[in-house]
Amino acid sequence: MTRPNLLHKMFSRADVWLATLVLLVIVALAVAAPLIYPKGPWAMGGRPFLGPAGDLRFPLGTDTNGRNILAGLIWGGRVSLVIGLVSTAVAVSIGVLIGAVAGYAGGRVDAALMRFTEIFQVVPGFALALVLVAVLQPSAGSIVLAIGVVSWPPVTRLVRAEFLSLRSRDFVYAAQLQGQSSLRIMFRQILPNVASPIIVMGSLMVATAILLESSLSFLGLGDPNRMSWGFMVGASRTVLRQAWWMATFPGLAIAVTVLALNVLGEALNDALGSQSGKR
Amino acid sequence: MNRLSFLIGRICQGILALFAIATLNFFLIRAAPGDPAAVMAGEAGAVDEKFLQVVRLQYGLDLPILQQWWIYISGIARLDLGYSYRQQASVASLILERLPATLVLTICAFVFSLVVGVTLGVLAARKPGSLTDRLIGFLALIFYAAPMYWLALMAVLIFSIRLGWLPAFGYQSIGADYHGLEALLDRMRHLVLPTLALSFFYVAIYTRMTRANMIAMSQMAFVKTARAKGAGETRIQLRHVLRNALLPVVTLAGLQAGNMVGGAIMTETVFAWPGVGRLMFDALMQRDYSLLLGAFLITAALAIIFNIITDIIYTLVDPRIAL
Numbered sequence: 001m002t003r004p005n006l007l008h009k010m011f012s013r014a015d016v017w018l019a020t021l022v023l024l025v026i027v028a029l030a031v032a033a034p035l036i037y038p039k040g041p042w043a044m045g046g047r048p049f050l051g052p053a054g055d056l057r058f059p060l061g062t063d064t065n066g067r068n069i070l071a072g073l074i075w076g077g078r079v080s081l082v083i084g085l086v087s088t089a090v091a092v093s094i095g096v097l098i099g100a101v102a103g104y105a106g107g108r109v110d111a112a113l114m115r116f117t118e119i120f121q122v123v124p125g126f127a128l129a130l131v132l133v134a135v136l137q138p139s140a141g142s143i144v145l146a147i148g149v150v151s152w153p154p155v156t157r158l159v160r161a162e163f164l165s166l167r168s169r170d171f172v173y174a175a176q177l178q179g180q181s182s183l184r185i186m187f188r189q190i191l192p193n194v195a196s197p198i199i200v201m202g203s204l205m206v207a208t209a210i211l212l213e214s215s216l217s218f219l220g221l222g223d224p225n226r227m228s229w230g231f232m233v234g235a236s237r238t239v240l241r242q243a244w245w246m247a248t249f250p251g252l253a254i255a256v257t258v259l260a261l262n263v264l265g266e267a268l269n270d271a272l273g274s275q276s277g278k279r
Numbered sequence: 280m281n282r283l284s285f286l287i288g289r290i291c292q293g294i295l296a297l298f299a300i301a302t303l304n305f306f307l308i309r310a311a312p313g314d315p316a317a318v319m320a321g322e323a324g325a326v327d328e329k330f331l332q333v334v335r336l337q338y339g340l341d342l343p344i345l346q347q348w349w350i351y352i353s354g355i356a357r358l359d360l361g362y363s364y365r366q367q368a369s370v371a372s373l374i375l376e377r378l379p380a381t382l383v384l385t386i387c388a389f390v391f392s393l394v395v396g397v398t399l400g401v402l403a404a405r406k407p408g409s410l411t412d413r414l415i416g417f418l419a420l421i422f423y424a425a426p427m428y429w430l431a432l433m434a435v436l437i438f439s440i441r442l443g444w445l446p447a448f449g450y451q452s453i454g455a456d457y458h459g460l461e462a463l464l465d466r467m468r469h470l471v472l473p474t475l476a477l478s479f480f481y482v483a484i485y486t487r488m489t490r491a492n493m494i495a496m497s498q499m500a501f502v503k504t505a506r507a508k509g510a511g512e513t514r515i516q517l518r519h520v521l522r523n524a525l526l527p528v529v530t531l532a533g534l535q536a537g538n539m540v541g542g543a544i545m546t547e548t549v550f551a552w553p554g555v556g557r558l559m560f561d562a563l564m565q566r567d568y569s570l571l572l573g574a575f576l577i578t579a580a581l582a583i584i585f586n587i588i589t590d591i592i593y594t595l596v597d598p599r600i601a602l
Contacts, residue, residue: 119296124541124582127559131575134563135307211426215545218428219560233429237549244436251429259424 009271019263026257030077041075041227042067052245061245063235069245072227073253079217079228080257083143084210090148091209092202095155100186102156103163110160117153125150129212133221140223143216147209158201162194196272203268207261214254229254289590293583298352300579304572305351311568316340319569320364330364360573365565370573374555380450381554381581384546385539387474389585392481393532399482400489400528401521407494415486422483427542431476431549438472445471448551477546481535485528492524499523526593533589537582544578555581 010016029036039045046055050062052069060069102113120128132146166172167190175185216222217230229250236246311318316334335341339350354361360370403415422430439447446452446469457465496502497520505515547556555574562570 115292115295118292119299122293122296122537122583122586123300123579124537126538126541127544127575127578130544130559130563131307131571134571135311135568137312207424214426215428218426218545219548219563221563230426233426233432237432240432240436241440244440247429247432247436251426251432254429255421255425258426259420262420262424 010267013267015263016267019260019267022256022260023264026077026253026260027081029074030081033074033078036074037068037071039071041072043071049239049243051243052249060249061243063232063243063246064239069232069249072232073229073250075227076229076232076250077253077257079223079226080210080213080254083140083147083213084206087144087147087151087209087213088202088205090144091151091205092155092198094148095152096159096191096198098152099156099159100163100191103160104167104182104186104190106164106167110164113156114160117156120150121153123150126212126215129216130219130221133216138216138221138223140226143213143221143223146216147212150212151205151209155198155201155205158197159194162197163190166190166193200265200269200272204262204265207258207265210254210258210261285594286587286591289587293580293587296583297576297580300576301352301355302348304576305348307572308568319361334362355576360576361569363562363567363570365567366570370570373558373570374574374577377553377555377558378577380552381540381543381547381556383470384473384477384552384554385536385543385581385585387470388477388481388543388546389532389536389539391474392478393485393528395478396482396485397489397521397525397528399486400524401493401516403486403490404493404497405516412490415490419483419486422479423487425479427476427480428545428549430479431472431546434472434475435549445469447472448549450553473546473550473552476549477539477542480542481532481539484531484535488528488531489524492527493520496520496524529589529593533586533593536585536589540578540582540585 011020037043044066045068046058046062046066048062048064048066050058050066052061053059054061058068058070060073062068063072098113098117102110102117129146129150132149133142136142136145163186172185172189175189180189213222214228214230214233217228218234220231220234222228222231232250233247233254236243236250240247308315308318314331316331316338319334319338320330337350338354339347342350358371360374362368363370363373366373399415399419403412406412435447438445450469451457451462451466452469493516502515502519505519510519543554544556544559546552547554548560551557555577559571559574559578562568562574
């Protein structure tokens with residue numbers, strides 16, 4: 001598999017360029033937040049309920065306490081991106097571990113692990129995440145844990161299926177004959193072959209994780225010390241009639257971020273899919 | 280495997296899942312900061328010591344943990360989900376009271392999203408790459424990416440606040456004192472926006488899947504045969520292509536039915552819809568953990584039941600599945 005070819009394939013599409021650009025801008029703004037708005041998102045700088053484009057200092061208006069909506073958006077992006085990435089990493093780790101063991105071991109171990117996975121699949125994920133965060137008290141840690149716990153089953157199913165089919169290939173037998181340990185065969189020999197589908201799934205999962213985090217924050221289950229997009233929309237709910245901009249812009253930020261991630265994830269899927277087809 | 284043993288297997292799986300959730304609830308109460316009795320009673324400090332003693336005695340909180348677990352699980356098996364000190368009522372009765380509203384909302388959204396999604400998918404697949412296709416595809420992308428609560432608020436902004444067409448929240452007009460047909464119409468008007476809000480995401484996935492399947496099926500040999508036999512294009516699309524393209528969509532809908540019940544928490548909160556989801560949100564705000572965990576268990580039970588029902592429907596729709 002040659003990388004330049006893959007990139008070339010992906011970036012021959014205009015929507016992929018646009019999505020990449022949008023994501024780069026969002027990431028750059030999030031990273032540069034302390035430089036752009038050093039006072040942070042909670043600073044009450046203006047008149048409350050200032051509409052957008054009314055005052056150049058507050059291009060997207062202010063909220064009920066006179067906080068700058070744009071500052072909130074830029075700072076809030078940090079929470080969405082970091083929690084989206086970290087919780088996906090947690091989910092992928094759990095999923096790969098369980099899926100690899102189930103697929104490589106097969107038999108009863110596989111059956112037991114898959115029953116366990118199915119239980120998580122029938123439980124409504126959002127309800128479980130909400131209960132976990134509520135009982136363990138909202139914090140960045142509990143949110144990451146909750147999103148990770150509800151998101152891993154699809155990864156497990158994918159990894160298990162791949163391991164089941166790969167474990168009877170010659171290169172695995174060769175490694176076994178060499179006397180390599182099961183752990184080494186699983187993670188050094190087989191896992192690299194499953195990397196592409198895991199990357200595709202992971203990139204789409206970041207988008208879902210961002211949506212989940214924003215939903216929890218919307219219900220007031222976000223990290224209370226950090227401004228986030230979901231929290232901003234949630235705070236606007238009671239003043240929707242007076243301040244439409246308070247709800248509109250943070251939600252738009254979430255939608256655009258998730259949309260861009262989805263476009264990239266699917267392009268990656270198409271590119272990797274056609275690559276493996278050629279092999 | 281015949282249909283009956285398949286069904287029994289699914290029900291056993293569901294019961295096992297509920298058992299696992301009840302166990303999870305048990306451990307969550309103990310993982311929460313503070314005395315388990317106070318956690319179950321809700322907001323520590325607001326509860327009098329006498330009530331805490333009753334809770335400790337009832338759940339045997341001085342017994343070994345395994346025995347405590349057994350008392351908790353057997354209580355749930357008898358449908359005793361605990362007592363909400365806040366609301367001064369049993370958790371089971373509180374949930375039962377709210378169940379009809381949630382059922383109405385989720386069933387409406389389930390049917391609506393499936394009908395609209397499949398229709399849009401068929402329209403888009405008629406001419407791939409056409410303006411209609413691209414418009415529908417764009418719409419589906421947005422509905423897929425935008426958070427449901429935000430779309431709900433935007434719908435309220437447009438249809439309730441700007442246009443004044445539909446009520447923004449609630450189950451019925453308060454103090455209007457409607458009767459008969461008027462009351463029914465009033466409730467239906469209240470149902471429109473919550474149903475729409477809960478459906479957006481599912482409309483998106485059903486549209487995309489129907490479109491993809493329709494296009495894949497159109498290239499199958501049996502479609503060529505039908506065309507060669509001189510069947511009309513509409514007949515081919517609806518009777519031959521759609522019928523086969525629909526099966527994976529139904530499977531997906533079955534898997535998503537459970538998640539829809541979870542999504543109802545969000546919708547009910549935004550629209551103050553008096554269902555189990557709103558009850559969960561209120562319990563959350565008041566730290567009424569007995570009620571929260573009880574509602575969680577019931578939500579999961581609903582999801583499992585929906586899954587099993589769609590599985591049954593699926594075996595009926597597809598005669599090829601002998602099971």
